[in-house]
Amino acid sequence: MAEIVLDQVTKRYPDGALAVQEVNLEIADGEFIILVGPSGCGKSTTLNMIAGLEDITDGELRIGGQRVNERAPKDRDIAMVFQSYALYPHMTVKENMAFPLRLAKVDNATVERKVQEAAEILDLTQHLDRKPSNLSGGQRQRVAMGRAIVRSPKAFLMDEPLSNLDAKLRVQMRTSVSRLQKQLGTTTVYVTHDQTEAMTLGDRVVVMRGGVVQQIGAPQFLYEHPANLFVAGFIGSPSMNFVPATLENGALRSVLGDCTLTDRVRQLVEGSDAPREVIMGIRPEHFEDAALVDAAALSSGGKFTSQVDVLESMGSDKYAYFNLTGEQAASAELQELAADAGADDVPGDGISLVTRLSSASGAVEGASADIWFDADKVQLFDPSSGRNLTYTER
Amino acid sequence: MSQTTTEGTAKTETSPETVAPKKKVALSEGKRAERRLGWLLCAPAAITMIAVTGWPILYSLLLSMQRFDLKFPDRTEWIWFDNYVTVLSSPYWWNAVWVTVLLTVVTVAVELVLGMSLALIMHRALVGRGIVRTTTLIPYGIVTVVAAFSWRFAWTPGTGYLAEALGGDPVLTEKIPALMVVGLAEIWKTTPFMALLLMAGLALVPDDLLKAAAMDGASGWQRFIKITVPIMKPAILVALLFRTLDAFRIFDNLFVLTAGSQGTSSVSMLTYNNLIKGLNLGIGSTMSVLIFIMVAIIAFVFIKLFGTAAPGSDDGGKR
Numbered sequence: 001m002a003e004i005v006l007d008q009v010t011k012r013y014p015d016g017a018l019a020v021q022e023v024n025l026e027i028a029d030g031e032f033i034i035l036v037g038p039s040g041c042g043k044s045t046t047l048n049m050i051a052g053l054e055d056i057t058d059g060e061l062r063i064g065g066q067r068v069n070e071r072a073p074k075d076r077d078i079a080m081v082f083q084s085y086a087l088y089p090h091m092t093v094k095e096n097m098a099f100p101l102r103l104a105k106v107d108n109a110t111v112e113r114k115v116q117e118a119a120e121i122l123d124l125t126q127h128l129d130r131k132p133s134n135l136s137g138g139q140r141q142r143v144a145m146g147r148a149i150v151r152s153p154k155a156f157l158m159d160e161p162l163s164n165l166d167a168k169l170r171v172q173m174r175t176s177v178s179r180l181q182k183q184l185g186t187t188t189v190y191v192t193h194d195q196t197e198a199m200t201l202g203d204r205v206v207v208m209r210g211g212v213v214q215q216i217g218a219p220q221f222l223y224e225h226p227a228n229l230f231v232a233g234f235i236g237s238p239s240m241n242f243v244p245a246t247l248e249n250g251a252l253r254s255v256l257g258d259c260t261l262t263d264r265v266r267q268l269v270e271g272s273d274a275p276r277e278v279i280m281g282i283r284p285e286h287f288e289d290a291a292l293v294d295a296a297a298l299s300s301g302g303k304f305t306s307q308v309d310v311l312e313s314m315g316s317d318k319y320a321y322f323n324l325t326g327e328q329a330a331s332a333e334l335q336e337l338a339a340d341a342g343a344d345d346v347p348g349d350g351i352s353l354v355t356r357l358s359s360a361s362g363a364v365e366g367a368s369a370d371i372w373f374d375a376d377k378v379q380l381f382d383p384s385s386g387r388n389l390t391y392t393e394r
Numbered sequence: 395m396s397q398t399t400t401e402g403t404a405k406t407e408t409s410p411e412t413v414a415p416k417k418k419v420a421l422s423e424g425k426r427a428e429r430r431l432g433w434l435l436c437a438p439a440a441i442t443m444i445a446v447t448g449w450p451i452l453y454s455l456l457l458s459m460q461r462f463d464l465k466f467p468d469r470t471e472w473i474w475f476d477n478y479v480t481v482l483s484s485p486y487w488w489n490a491v492w493v494t495v496l497l498t499v500v501t502v503a504v505e506l507v508l509g510m511s512l513a514l515i516m517h518r519a520l521v522g523r524g525i526v527r528t529t530t531l532i533p534y535g536i537v538t539v540v541a542a543f544s545w546r547f548a549w550t551p552g553t554g555y556l557a558e559a560l561g562g563d564p565v566l567t568e569k570i571p572a573l574m575v576v577g578l579a580e581i582w583k584t585t586p587f588m589a590l591l592l593m594a595g596l597a598l599v600p601d602d603l604l605k606a607a608a609m610d611g612a613s614g615w616q617r618f619i620k621i622t623v624p625i626m627k628p629a630i631l632v633a634l635l636f637r638t639l640d641a642f643r644i645f646d647n648l649f650v651l652t653a654g655s656q657g658t659s660s661v662s663m664l665t666y667n668n669l670i671k672g673l674n675l676g677i678g679s680t681m682s683v684l685i686f687i688m689v690a691i692i693a694f695v696f697i698k699l700f701g702t703a704a705p706g707s708d709d710g711g712k713r
Contacts, residue, residue, distance in 0.1 A: 053605050073610040086606035090624040099620075100610035222492070 002064030003029045003153040004050060004187060011045050011211075021211045022059065024262065025170035030185045031211045032178075034202035036192055037234070038340035042211035043191045044159055050189060051157050052076050064154060074103075079148035082162040083152070086138045087132040087147075093119075094128040096361070097146045106152065118146040121180070138169045145180065147362040155187040174200060195235050197224070207231045209336070229386040230333040232281050232379060238319070238354045239337075242329040243279035252302070252378065254280055255326040255351060259302030261374040268390040269380060278331045278389065279381040284319070286377040287355035289363055290370035301375045309352075320363050320371070322353040335384045405546045416438050451686065457679035458614065464673035477680040486664060487681070494660040498575065498641040500581045505637060506630075508581065509588030517596045534586035534646035545579045549651075569656045576658065584640070595629020596622070635696045639689055661685050 004156040011020040018044040026032050035043040048054040050061060052073035078099070087096050094115055101111045113175055119125045141161060148156055161177070162170045178201055181188050183360040188372050190196055198205045199219040207214040207222065207230070215227040219235075226232035230241050238254055245254035249270065250261050261269065290303055310321040330349055355371060363369040380389040421429070444480065452514055461473050481487050519526045533541065548554040551564050565571040599622050607617045623630070645662040646653060653661040669678025 050607060051605075053608065061451065073605075073608045074613070078609070080609045082602050082606055084600065084602045086600070086602040088603060088607075088621060090623075090627075099607075103611040103616065148605075151611075 002187060003027055003031075004155060004189065005060075005062040006046070006050070007060040007062065009049060009061060010057050011049060011054060012057040018180050022088045023213055025206060025213070025216065027187055027189065030187055030318045032188045032190065032201060032203045033156050034182050034192060034198045034205045035207055036189040036195060036198040036358075037208035037214075038336065039193060040210075041208040042254045043193075043206075043208050046078075046208070047157050047159055047189060047191045047210075050155075051078060062391065066257060076104070077153050078155045078157055079153040080150065080157040080159065081144045081148050081161045083163055085144040085164075087131075087140055087143055087163075089132055091338060092129050092131055092195040093124060093135070093143050093146075096132065096143055097150050100147065100151045100249050102240060114150045115146075117148045121149070122146050130204060136260065137165050141165060145177070149180075149184065149186075153186070155189065156181075156188045156385075158188065160192055161190075163192070163194070177201065181379070194307060199235065205235075207234060209333075216386070225386055225391060226379070227391055228333065228388055229279065229281070229381045230329055230337065231335060232381070232388065233337040236283060238284050239341075239354075240281045240283050240379075241353050242381075243280045243282075243351055243353070244327055244329045245278050245322075245378070245384075247274060247276055247278055252280060252375075252380075255304070255324045256280075256353075256373065257302045257304040259378075260300070260372075261325075261378075262300065264376060265378060265380070265390055268392055272387075272389045272391070274380065274389045275382060276382075277383060279331065279334075279383050281381060282373055282377060284354045284356040287320075288372050288374075289357045289361035291362065292358055292360055293372045298372060301372050303370065305368055305370050308363050308365050309369050311363060313359070315359065317359050318357045318361055320355045320357055320361075320369065322355065322371075324351040324353060326351050328384070330383075331383050331386055418460065423567060434508065437495065448552065454679045454686075455684050458674050458683045460676050462674075462676040462679075464675060466713065474675075477676050481677060481680050486527075486659070487661075489657050490659045490661045490664040493573065493658060494642060494644065494662075497577055497580065497644055500640060501577050501584075501641050502634065502637050504577075504581050504589045505585045506634065508585045509592050509633070512585065512589035513592035513596055516593050530589060531586045533583050534590075536583075538646045539650060541583055542579060542647045545575065545647075546651050549575055566652055569658055572652050572656060572658050576644075576647050576651050580641065580644065583647070584637065588637055591633035591636065592626070592629060595633070598629060599625045631696060636695065638692055638696070642689060643685070653699035661688075 004025075006023050006025040006027075009020065009023045010018070012018050023042075023046060025033075035046055037043050045054060049056050050063075052068070052071060052075075056069050060067055063076060063078070088099065093097065097115045097118055098111050103379060106114075115128070124139065124142055124146060127135060127139060127143075135143065141164075142163065158177075162173050165173060174197060177190075183262075188204055190201060192196075192201075198207075202219060204216060205219050205222055206216045209230050213223060215231045217225075222231060222235050226235060229242070233242065241337065242256045243256055245252050250266055251257050252261055290298065293301070304324075306322045306324055308320050309323045312319040312321075327348075357363060359369075359378060361369075378390070381387065382389055451660055458477055459472065459474050460470060461476070462470050516523070516527050516530060546554075546566070548556040549566050551557045557563070557565065563571075603621055603625070606618050607621045612620060642660050643668065644660045648658065648660055648663050649666075652658045654660075654667065659667070661681065662685065665678055665681040668674050668681060672678070
């Protein structure tokens with residue numbers, strides 16, 4: 001058990017490519033921290049630097065208060081779970097899990113006991129004598145976890161450990177990983193590109209983009225107070241809607257109709273030296289069928305009328321998709337997010353909008369609907385820098 | 395050539411056996427047509443194999459059971475196993491067997507160690523990977539006889555720099571030093587081949603496994619012994635099998651360097667001397683049949699005892 005501190009940690013490859021740039025991160029003892037971002041954002045490189053599998057070009061890495069930059073992986077006392085599980089194919093499950101202990105020259109009785117304990121925790125007892133090739137994906141994943149926990153390391157590093165599992169198993173394993181981490185109380189650094197895993201697993205989430213940390217915070221905080229367009233677009237599923245808008249005398253003009261900024265939003269915008277042209281971000285759940293909103297709220301929010309493109313009823317609520325005419329919000333961050341999601345290949349012009357309406361809504365696919373949105377929940381972004389103009393620490 | 399025959403026939407024999415249990419279930423019309431097509435497609439290759447390897451083997455067997463000396467064609471007669479008795483009780487034959495076994499064991503063992511080091515260097519080389527690989531492979535690219543002549547000149551007192559460097563002794567005229575030179579020439583020549591086969595095996599070891607082992611606390615040597623070697627075991631066995639069978643048939647280096655003088659004949663050399671030089675088809679064929687049997691035993695031992703199954707299967711790699 002130990003805290004891990006990354007102090008201005010930088011990774012530059014010999015060809016000059018900058019993979020990770022001055023990451024500052026203090027991971028508390030027992031904390032479960034998630035590194036998340038699209039592929040190529042430097043999250044795995046960061047993890048490999050903590051593991052010792054990649055050299056640190058600049059900066060300092062401290063584990064348990066000691067500088068470990070120059071230490072070999074085996075001298076750092078941390079365990080790692082790989083995306084491919086990296087199980088040794090020629091060893092049985094038991095031998096796989098015992099491998100780190102055997103290398104550490106632990107006596108036989110202790111090895112036996114520890115492997116047995118780990119196998120019980122992970123429900124692997126009846127598979128101990130099988131080879132990895134005869135196990136299912138979920139079982140292999142558990143063996144990989146078992147190999148990490150047997151030697152009670154200072155920290156666990158996990159590199160997308162669930163991404164090779166099918167969707168249903170992934171949800172199941174997600175909860176067991178979370179439970180296991182709570183049970184053992186070991187500091188854990190977990191890399192994923194899946195924002196759902198990031199939201200559900202971690203105590204804190206680190207969002208990275210292009211080797212630079214964008215924002216660090218609790219999942220709920222990142223969701224409600226994204227520091228910039230990238231974090232806003234990355235966290236949340238379905239993701240936040242972005243619409244170009246104009247700020248004019250305390251009012252916000254966009255294809256979603258004009259609305260007056262609430263006092264809270266206006267104060268934040270005034271304090272942040274906002275440009276006239278902004279990108280307005282609003283989450284799907286902050287829309288509602290205008291017919292279901294009371295008069296007071298109706299007048300304070302924004303309202304637009306459009307034809308429902310697609311309507312998906314989820315039972316508890318309805319997702320209504322709209323395709324509005326107008327220019328899409330343009331920024332480097334949004335382009336990158338679209339590319340990561342593969343959405344840049346999807347044809348279509350105009351602004352696509354996702355709204356989550358109450359199940360009581362009478363919206364019908366193909367028919368026109370009146371939609372209201374909560375003006376107090378609007379987030380405004382600077383199109384050039386991506387900065388959140390309505391960012392607040394609270 | 396004979397080892398390809400044993401391998402080929404072994405394969406065609408085992409594959410129907412492994413499929414056979416399934417066949418007990420009544421075959422559908424489509425499956426039967428598929429099988430028929432399969433046999434038809436295999437037939438040309440199978441017939442060619444029988445014609446070019448099956449018949450010569452059979453013919454040697456027949457020759458080995460006759461007194462058949464082209465110098466005395468009139469005295470040809472059927473003598474069953476008398477030739478085998480003659481060969482197996484000859485000290486020349488047994489000397490040749492021991493020379494061959496010694497050369498095989500020593501050269502293959504040295505080649506394995508050297509080849510593995512070269513393979514690791516080629517696999518890990520970060521700078522000048524192309525140059526490293528090319529230079530390593532140069533000896534393998536030179537025709538054996540040409541290389542053997544250059545070794546002979548190098549070891550000949552008066553013309554050779556190696557002989558001069560070692561004090562001008564005619565090393566190729568004494569049994570043990572001559573065998574050492576032959577072994578050296580063999581190792582120099584075929585280590586690149588070994589390295590190439592082993593490098594292909596090294597590529598089979600996933601990087602993640604080595605990283606995982608490093609995280610688990612294994613040193614570089616432990617990673618090599620406990621992870622790399624077991625996983626590339628099939629490749630090592632294939633390389634060893636190829637080289638052992640090849641080394642067992644050593645001929646060209648010996649032919650050029652010593653021509654089998656001073657008791658340095660290998661079994662192939664002795665067979666050549668009897669069959670081609672001595673024109674004794676009976677004795678020569680007997681020797682080639684004996685070589686064939688020894689080579690078949692080596693192949694059998696490698697495949698059955700050590701196992702060539704991929705690592706990770708529950709049967710422990712044995713079939």
